Amino acid sequence: MKPDWRPLALLAGLMLAALPLVGSPSTWLTLSIAGLAMGLIVFVIASGLTLVFGLMDVLNFGHGVFIAVGAFVATSVMGGMAAWSASSSLALNLGAIFAAMLAAMAVAGAIGWAFERVIVRPVYGQHLKQILITMGGMTVGQELIKAIWGPEEIPLPLPQALRGALLVPFFGDSAAIEKYRVLAVAIGLVIFAALAWTLERTKLGLLVRAGVQDREMVEALGYRIRRLFVGVFVAGSALAGLGGVMWGLYQQSVTAEIGAQINVLLFIVIIIGGLGSTLGCFVGALLVGLVANYTGFLAPKVALFSNIGLMVAILLWRPRGLYPVTNR
Numbered sequence: 001m002k003p004d005w006r007p008l009a010l011l012a013g014l015m016l017a018a019l020p021l022v023g024s025p026s027t028w029l030t031l032s033i034a035g036l037a038m039g040l041i042v043f044v045i046a047s048g049l050t051l052v053f054g055l056m057d058v059l060n061f062g063h064g065v066f067i068a069v070g071a072f073v074a075t076s077v078m079g080g081m082a083a084w085s086a087s088s089s090l091a092l093n094l095g096a097i098f099a100a101m102l103a104a105m106a107v108a109g110a111i112g113w114a115f116e117r118v119i120v121r122p123v124y125g126q127h128l129k130q131i132l133i134t135m136g137g138m139t140v141g142q143e144l145i146k147a148i149w150g151p152e153e154i155p156l157p158l159p160q161a162l163r164g165a166l167l168v169p170f171f172g173d174s175a176a177i178e179k180y181r182v183l184a185v186a187i188g189l190v191i192f193a194a195l196a197w198t199l200e201r202t203k204l205g206l207l208v209r210a211g212v213q214d215r216e217m218v219e220a221l222g223y224r225i226r227r228l229f230v231g232v233f234v235a236g237s238a239l240a241g242l243g244g245v246m247w248g249l250y251q252q253s254v255t256a257e258i259g260a261q262i263n264v265l266l267f268i269v270i271i272i273g274g275l276g277s278t279l280g281c282f283v284g285a286l287l288v289g290l291v292a293n294y295t296g297f298l299a300p301k302v303a304l305f306s307n308i309g310l311m312v313a314i315l316l317w318r319p320r321g322l323y324p325v326t327n328r
Helices: 006-022 025-056 063-080 080-088 090-123 128-150 179-201 203-215 215-220 225-251 258-273 278-298 300-316
Strands: 165-170 173-178
Touching: 006 025, 006 278, 025 063, 025 165, 025 173, 025 179, 025 203, 025 225, 025 258, 063 080, 063 090, 063 128, 063 203, 063 225, 080 090, 090 225, 128 258, 128 300, 165 179, 173 179, 173 225, 179 203, 179 225, 179 258, 179 278, 203 215, 203 225, 215 225, 225 258, 258 278, 278 300
Parallel strands: none
Antiparallel strands: 165 173
16 A cells, blocks of 8 residues: 555645745744744654554553653652753753653553553453543542642752754854753654664554454454553553653653643644554654644644644545544
């Protein structure tokens, strides 16, 4: 089957169409990099959720608790490595960030394992109960986070070497590109490449894709789909923890409600991309990030509902999303 390039063309067309509206090429580049960075952070968070829905058919509205846990673990780890964060050495700064990310992924993955066993497993195949019980799980999780880290907002400042912006010459002017956004783009692209390689080039990925397409056939071939379910749920939770660290650094502060605040945006991305599609999630997240930044600059009031408008426009064009999975 030939790849469908039209959604990617839509992405490129959006960026080109924004250039004359923004006016200044340097400002356009700044907004575009900011939009791509936001989109890739959202993709990292949403990719696990779209895998969980695609393979397990689970509407996990409690995904936000893994985001919040990841962000708060990062505050503890980076607080304990304050000397590294305050150093002017980029290597030490990256060491602190990557240590926080690894710890966040480990803790969020472990909590995801318990969440699947205790909360999700009893309601497989029951969407209404899934929504209610996972939302309840997220509420309980938020209160536990407040009990451990406190109810107040906790700052999560960027390490010293990642503060400020780079001035990049562009069409006779200089575009200001925030250093952290460059790092976010790099991490997001690495995660997408790793997911794409795993899903397309490995036996595990083959089983995941087969499970999305025809779960009963995978079970008939003798594979334990239940173990695959648990592994995917844990991986999705770990990615949410990683995304929580990235989002917390993006906002430079963390609250217990950080996951709930972004939950709606995640489901918009998944619906735009096509339920269960990783590539669709990637393109949808980039569209959401770019539209949010362009409209925030051109028409701030419109930015409040730009993502809803984007979702409506995409669904009018493709009612099942940009890259629909065949059994959805």
